[in-house]
Amino acid sequence: MRAWRLVEDEPAEPQPGPERPRAVGRYLVVAAVMLVGLVGAGGLAAAQTGMFAERPDGCAQPDRSVQLYAVELPKDGTQTRIGYGLTPETASYPGPLMEMMEGECLAITLHNLVPEATLAALRTNPSHPLGVSLHVHGVKYTQESDGTVQSGSYVPPGGSRTYTWYAQPRNTKTGAQGTAGYWWYHDHVVGGPHGTQGLAAGLFGGLVVRRPGDPKPDRTYTVVFGNQQSINLRRGAAIDTCAEVDPQPGPTCMVARMGERVEFVVVGAGNDMHTFHLHGHSWADTRTGVVSNGQPLADSVPIIDTKVLGPAQTFGVSVVAGESVGPGHWMLHCHMQFHSDAGMSTMLHVLDGNGNMPPGMDHQHAAAAPAAAAAPATDDGTHVHN
Amino acid sequence: MRAWRLVEDEPAEPQPGPERPRAVGRYLVVAAVMLVGLVGAGGLAAAQTGMFAERPDGCAQPDRSVQLYAVELPKDGTQTRIGYGLTPETASYPGPLMEMMEGECLAITLHNLVPEATLAALRTNPSHPLGVSLHVHGVKYTQESDGTVQSGSYVPPGGSRTYTWYAQPRNTKTGAQGTAGYWWYHDHVVGGPHGTQGLAAGLFGGLVVRRPGDPKPDRTYTVVFGNQQSINLRRGAAIDTCAEVDPQPGPTCMVARMGERVEFVVVGAGNDMHTFHLHGHSWADTRTGVVSNGQPLADSVPIIDTKVLGPAQTFGVSVVAGESVGPGHWMLHCHMQFHSDAGMSTMLHVLDGNGNMPPGMDHQHAAAAPAAAAAPATDDGTHVHN
């Protein structure tokens, strides 16, 4: 734990990390990353000494560890881009989808590879400390893992810090409500006390916490609606690979076969309101997007195909691709007209059972899906489909 | 099916319809409409040949057919107005309320009577095709009925096209969630790939899909909150008939007797957020606006009297007029203050059991309900109350 107490003690004058060589090519990567892996130490001592707790109750020992890297990506025009990655080379925005089961405790060590000068340029107030952080929604974490300036839980340039997330389960005896749901994680420090510049740069990603018995998706896509009306969500290294004639699943290409269960992790970011709409499909407005039939109140649950989305709001949509409606290019867009007109629109490409797109209208695809359209990124790394 | 394959093959150069005489008077109506009624043909063949499916699964044969007309209405100042109507003479905005039961399959033949020049003037890009369409929310439809440019499923000036909507029922075995709910239909083509100019002109209407056992309304009103802060929803031909002293139900006059169940189909359109509020009444935030008592989770359901509404979001509010609170002029308004101040406010007039409004404050009615206030249109045609 000592490693990051140093960080807290000197927030305005962070310790410089090891010399950062300038990356050649696409990424700005620190060659040597000093991993700080003190997972599992100190929590009880902190509680006993009256310090802030290091670990959430119920998480004496993390079940799993993940390394996460904050990396500067090539600019989009004048917009600085920073992404999270499970390796420095695969950093992207949104970052990798994280998946947990209720009951699981996850230790994530964040390595800040972003050049100090980049963070300084994004700062809105010269007294604001330089660093990146990991703030998460939905799961349990102590102040040590809050990812905020006032708790000192951020990572200066070149540094590392381990954040602990606990997917607290429902508990009938204690009344704990559980943490299963669709969430996100993001920076809370870059530029100012709410991480607004970090979010604008791309420091965010989706998180799903599942409960035993939840429907299992065949494919999961993270879709983020942000400030720019023509938002363009791509991985850092990815090129838009969504072919018009024979689209195949890829970082920015949402594809599913008929009958597959497709799950969208929908995230709002920035300042604006949006309305998420998917053509031809609908879902139950519940935790998982489905509701079991035959239950007493199942008839009371709204079925919807459009849902309001505000900044930091997250929800999950789960549909069976093409159910009843068949294959095709199904639009997914913000239904605020000025947003969709500005390009906040993309497609779910539903292939037939053989993995082919029926011919007939592929040539018209481009008309409604401009190159600048909202292209969501798929997950990777921690995401395993069963 | 061939009839509209022609349309798809030449989207940029639509076939002109029969000579369109200029309407004298209130409507611009095509004198002779060539009805295209190929309902029921071709679906299976398309599926077998690998074409996009014509019909949703479960809808081998439509149960009912409807003719729908897109008609230019007199301008509101400089704003072009276009409405849908069950006849050309009754076109309005919002268009007629559509009602379906779960399990029902509906074939709607849309006839585009809007002059080509009008559509051309609304176009934001000269390469965008001219036409109107029918895109629907909530129910099932194939790409042939998507109402979009990229699927070719729109109607050039003078043309017709049949759209098939399937109110897929809940199914315990397959897990289908059902399509009962409050929805809307709208153009997706006029002006640009998202139909923004068509929506602004008035090409939208409400849709209710009911499930056996749902509460039966005595009166249903469609209320649309759109872009203009002083939105004025009137039928094309209707004059605001809402008398202050003795209001009677009419196109723009929401009236109910004490104890009647009043259902509002609430629709958001355009770019803005709103909050729907009704004085003196509240409802359960469920699919139908009610929740049965005595059920295990009934106590968990929020009871509300204000609900956020975003573009393309739709919901149903069902209340018993005057229950506990008595007759009177009950305000219904957007609770964003600058919207209500700009006139986005109207009244639900609740009469006593004899159909009379008790005297006492009629003279003050006008003060809070300016002539420019939001006046919803009632439904007609397909709407039958039991």
Place this chain on the structure above:
Amino acid sequence: MRAWRLVEDEPAEPQPGPERPRAVGRYLVVAAVMLVGLVGAGGLAAAQTGMFAERPDGCAQPDRSVQLYAVELPKDGTQTRIGYGLTPETASYPGPLMEMMEGECLAITLHNLVPEATLAALRTNPSHPLGVSLHVHGVKYTQESDGTVQSGSYVPPGGSRTYTWYAQPRNTKTGAQGTAGYWWYHDHVVGGPHGTQGLAAGLFGGLVVRRPGDPKPDRTYTVVFGNQQSINLRRGAAIDTCAEVDPQPGPTCMVARMGERVEFVVVGAGNDMHTFHLHGHSWADTRTGVVSNGQPLADSVPIIDTKVLGPAQTFGVSVVAGESVGPGHWMLHCHMQFHSDAGMSTMLHVLDGNGNMPPGMDHQHAAAAPAAAAAPATDDGTHVHN
């Protein structure tokens, strides 16, 4: 009842109240207030004569009476401030939290102590009447208690009027949905027909209606998100007492001990959308913020930590302070980035079981909680915790 019929008869020329002495010091208070306490008379007669009902059905006799005062407070810069108070001296914005049990009927006599000149200066139209009112959400009230101009149910300067609120219970036989929930009350008259200037001045407060069996909070805080992005909710007389080192519960200081149930009454006001977010805690998206385990549909209920909030929308959030996450300074903020950056951010200070804040990061508190941050007001007066 006669006392306020006079008011209704002359809305544009209100009766001046007794001579209002100019308050010395902090409040502008009427020295002598003529209480009008006609609670309990007239309702049946009105119904029989065809007048608008005075009382909601089920509320023949109020169970409880409250006096409420509308009082001008010192200006915030150029912004006129008016608050409601259970006494003139304790007027504040938000006003006192009102709490009711389902089944209860409450008579609230509002005394308008606001100088006529103040109301005249806020008027947007010279023909608009001068007065303040009490409009309430969620509970049942007749047109006599609507608080609107068109119903004549407002209070001219110096006058008084009794409003009757009925927390109608669920009723299995009649189908009544009940009124338990999180609501608010506010002026609907100052400045214009929707009370926009009254709301901007501070004439609003929270209301909770409880149902037997609902979880009992240890502490309740009212949090209002309004127009100004740096909204500052303080009682009129309170000074921000939220110490950084040893914060104690106070009008603008949200504090709880580990394990206490903290209830937030969250209210939207004005024109803007917001997203309410609380760090480290989450809740069920139900009427009370909790859902009982072991019930058939409990797994379908979304668990959230961020909720969209529009003007006049209200909801309740109920959390166990520090559960699993421990003590600390837990941020509560609007997650629209430009709102939080502008100061719409505050803290829930969770103390340990002994009522102490563990040391370690208090010195960094100020960085993220500027003095101008959103500081909610606690309730008083009618608020009794069990």
